[in-house]
Amino acid sequence: MIAILKQSASDEAVSHIVSWIEKKGLKTDVSRGENETIIGLVGDTTKIDPFLLESMDVVERVQRVSEPFKRANRKFHPEDSVIDCGHGVKIGGDQFQVIAGPCSVEGENLIRIARRVKAAGATMLRGGAYKPRTSPYAYQGMGPAGLDLLCEASAELDMPIVTEIMDPRDVQVFLDKKIDVMQIGARNAQNFPLLKEVGKTQTPVLLKRGMSGTVDELLMAAEYIMSEGNDNVILCERGIRTFETRTRNTFDLNAVPVLHHLSHLPVVADPSHATGYTRYVEPMALAATACGANGLEIEVHDDPSHAWSDGAQALTPDQFDDTMRRIRAIREVVCQEPVQE
Ligand code: PEP
Ligand code: MN
Numbered sequence: 140m141i142a143i144l145k146q147s148a149s150d151e152a153v154s155h156i157v158s159w160i161e162k163k164g165l166k167t168d169v170s171r172g173e174n175e176t177i178i179g180l181v182g183d184t185t186k187i188d189p190f191l192l193e194s195m196d197v198v199e200r201v202q203r204v205s206e207p208f209k210r211a212n213r214k215f216h217p218e219d220s221v222i223d224c225g226h227g228v229k230i231g232g233d234q235f236q237v238i239a240g241p242c243s244v245e246g247e248n249l250i251r252i253a254r255r256v257k258a259a260g261a262t263m264l265r266g267g268a269y270k271p272r273t274s275p276y277a278y279q280g281m282g283p284a285g286l287d288l289l290c291e292a293s294a295e296l297d298m299p300i301v302t303e304i305m306d307p308r309d310v311q312v313f314l315d316k317k318i319d320v321m322q323i324g325a326r327n328a329q330n331f332p333l334l335k336e337v338g339k340t341q342t343p344v345l346l347k348r349g350m351s352g353t354v355d356e357l358l359m360a361a362e363y364i365m366s367e368g369n370d371n372v373i374l375c376e377r378g379i380r381t382f383e384t385r386t387r388n389t390f391d392l393n394a395v396p397v398l399h400h401l402s403h404l405p406v407v408a409d410p411s412h413a414t415g416y417t418r419y420v421e422p423m424a425l426a427a428t429a430c431g432a433n434g435l436e437i438e439v440h441d442d443p444s445h446a447w448s449d450g451a452q453a454l455t456p457d458q459f460d461d462t463m464r465r466i467r468a469i470r471e472v473v474c475q476e477p478v479q480e
Contacts, residue, residue: 140184141202141214144176148197153178156195163187168209170216175199179215181366206401208358210365211372216403222343222371224299225319228262230373231405235470236434238301238345238407239459240265242449243278244285252441253292255456260463263320264292265301265436269309270448271326278447286316293319301345301436307336314340325350325377325412328360338367345407345436347375354394358402373405374398375436376427378413387415387452390423395430405433411452417443420454421462428469435466 144153153176157167160178163186168179180187184203193201204214221231230236239261241252253264268285270278281288289300299319304310305327313321320343327333328349337344344364348357361372376395378388390413398406408427410420424435440446440453454462 140180140187140189141204142178142180142192143199143202144178144197145199146175148176152197156192156197160187160192168215170218172218175217177215177217179204179209179212181209206355206358208355208362208402210370211358211361211402211404213401213403218403220370220403220405222373222405224263224301224343226293226297226299228299230407230434232433233474234433235428236263237261237463237466238263238265238434238436239439241440241446242411242438242453243267243270243447244281244288244302245447246281246288248441249288250292250295252439252456253296253298255441256439256459257296257298259456259460260467261298261437261459263299263301264289264296265322265438267303267322267448269303269305271303271305271324272448283312283316286312286318289318290316304333304337305330307333310336310340314342318342320345320373323347323360325352328352328357331363334360334363335367338364338369341369341371343371343373344369345373345375347377347409348379348391348394350380350388352379354397354401357394357398361402361404373407373434374402375407375409376413376432377409377436386413386419388413390414390427392423392426392430395427395432399431406431407434407436408432409436411436411438411449411454415452417452417454417458420452421458421465424462425465425469428466429473431473437462 165182189201219232239256244266270280301320303322322345325347381389410423443450443453
């Protein structure tokens with residue numbers, strides 16, 4: 140349920156209604172926009188008489204929200220959320236960012252790759268220190284030493300880092316090391332204890348869509364994080380598993396406008412994991428940019444044939460330079476004012 144307040148509603152009136160709702164055991168989510176203020180009601184709304192709420196002076200109207208996701212819902216928060224990822228980098232609304240770097244942190248090559256992706260125009264550095272691998276015998280990541288390498292690169296280049304967290308017991312390590320953005324990977328998209336634990340922090344979370352996850356399941360995973368108090372969630376479309384086997388996954392670019400319609404959260408697209416092959420990464424990066432993603436996550440490695448994971452989908456730094464030029468060209472087209480008829 141949402142209560143849309145009259146434009147004239149004062150701060151005092153808003154806090155009066157908020158405390159009236161909260162006394163009934165519900166939580167509230169207040170979104171103050173330029174033209175209207177919306178109070179989202181979360182919890183057992185049967186305890187609220189919608190007619191009584193609507194009869195209050197400052198309330199314009201009360202509307203039921205049928206979707207099971209509340210805090211992630213655009214109805215609760217009509218304006219796009221813009222998330223501060225640190226180092227002056229914000230994502231969401233018209234702020235577009237490119238996250239790039241190797242699949243795994245492997246060692247000293249990280250800083251070389253990081254310098255190249257930054258020079259090409261990437262604004263955030265990625266690299267996995269904890270790797271979710273299908274086989275327990277495959278490379279599992281450097282762990283805390285990998286986080287340290289990321290932090291060193293972040294300090295040298297003044298750019299935020301994005302790195303995957305797999306275990307709720309590691310949250311404190313990520314906080315201690317001041318990791319800018321915690322990534323929750325496709326395999327953990329419904330790891331509810333992990334979602335709740337990162338929800339207790341204020342660190343931005345890049346939340347990937349599950350391998351066979353629906354759009355609604357992605358939004359409900361975001362809701363888990365937000366229901367614990369962390370609103371800094373960035374959604375990520377990274378391809379889903381379908382009957383098609385020519386590519387690693389099927390890039391569901393429909394999800395980008397669908398998520399924008401349903402939610403105020405920023406949407407990033409990952410053409411690397413979505414396609415699985417270097418040759419397809421650029422065209423799909425451009426397509427994702429064209430359909431309105433707020434950012435891209437792209438894997439880059441300076442020696443893909445020796446990469447410890449996902450070498451087959453990595454762009455070289457030279458390829459990434461070209462791709463970034465074309466992404467910028469697409470952004471210029473997408474950001475143009477609509478043509479006057
Ligand atoms: C990754 O970003 O390296 C990764 C493992 O991604 P996903 O969870 O989308 O497979
Ligand atoms: Mn990868």
